[in-house]
Each structure stands twice: as structure tokens, then as C-alpha cells.
Amino acid sequence: MKIANLILILGLVMSFSSKASLITFSNDSSSYLNGEIIEVEVFINDANPAIDFLEVVWNFDSSLLEFDLLSVTDSVFNNSYFDDAYAVSDELIFQLGLSPNWSSVLGTSFKLGTFSFVALEDGVLSPELTLVEMFAQNFDGDDIDATSVPAPSTLAIFCIAGIIFFRKRMS
Structure with a gap:
């Protein structure tokens, strides 16, 4: 019985993959001079296809x-009814309203666009955006998870089947 529980725990721990962030960034350089434009490409990863409205604060x-x-x-512009990003003090607020069936055109992972910043000093490093909060709603106005819910891992299914097998065998 202890072996079965150990196998279940190990299997479940191994089956949980570290999930990438919904939004990731890629910048054009690592250091900037005063007044230089910093371009940061923004990518959406594994978004919930039920999203109608998304707000993220960093x-x-x-x-x-x-x-x-x-x-x-252009593809995001053509499949959204609203997109905006603005700064309030030290917070960057991003809002996106997506058209119905956006995922059939964009997929659930796509390049959103580019954030542009201006360096205020010499030697400024790549922008570090720290997530404060994320809010998503579906087309009915209900709050939803912004990321897709992954299918159960095959390893987790095998572990559960193994536990059932061991328990039946011990009875």
C-alpha cells in the first residue's frame, strides 16, 4: 500500500509541467542609452479560447x-474590438477585447504586437515587467481563467491506473 501511494505521489509530481506565462516578452537589445526607443515584442501563449476581454497589469x-x-x-487588430495599453505611475495596464471566434484565426498562441518604451537614462537594461494582476471574462461577462486548461497528463493517468491495479491486487 505504501508503494502504491509513493508511485501516485511521484507520478503526480512528475506530471505537473511548469506552465509558461500567458504573456511573454522578447526585446531587441539588453542595454539602452538615454532617449532610445526600447521595443518589446509581446506574445500570447495558450490563451483560453473563451476570452472576450483581457486586462493585465504589470x-x-x-x-x-x-x-x-x-x-x-494586423491579425490581432482584425480580430479584436478594443486594444489599449497605458501607464499610470509605475504600472502598465493592457486591455484587449477579442472578437467572437478569434481563436479560429489567431490560434491560442500568437504574437500580440510590440510595447515601446523610452529609456530615461544611459545603460538602462531590458524592461522588467512584474505581473500584478490578470483579469479575463468570457462573452457572457463571466470571470474565467485566462489560460487554456491543459489535458490531463498521460503519466498521471498511468499512475492512477497503477494505484487501482495495486489496490485490487492487494485485496
């Missing part, structure tokens, strides 16, 4: 960076 160092604008890709 902290950033407003003494080193000034948020300039968000430019979305």
Missing part, C-alpha cells in the same frame, strides 16, 4: 522607462 521602473505605445499586429 509593474515597471518608471524612473528608468517611459511607456510610449502598443502597436498590435
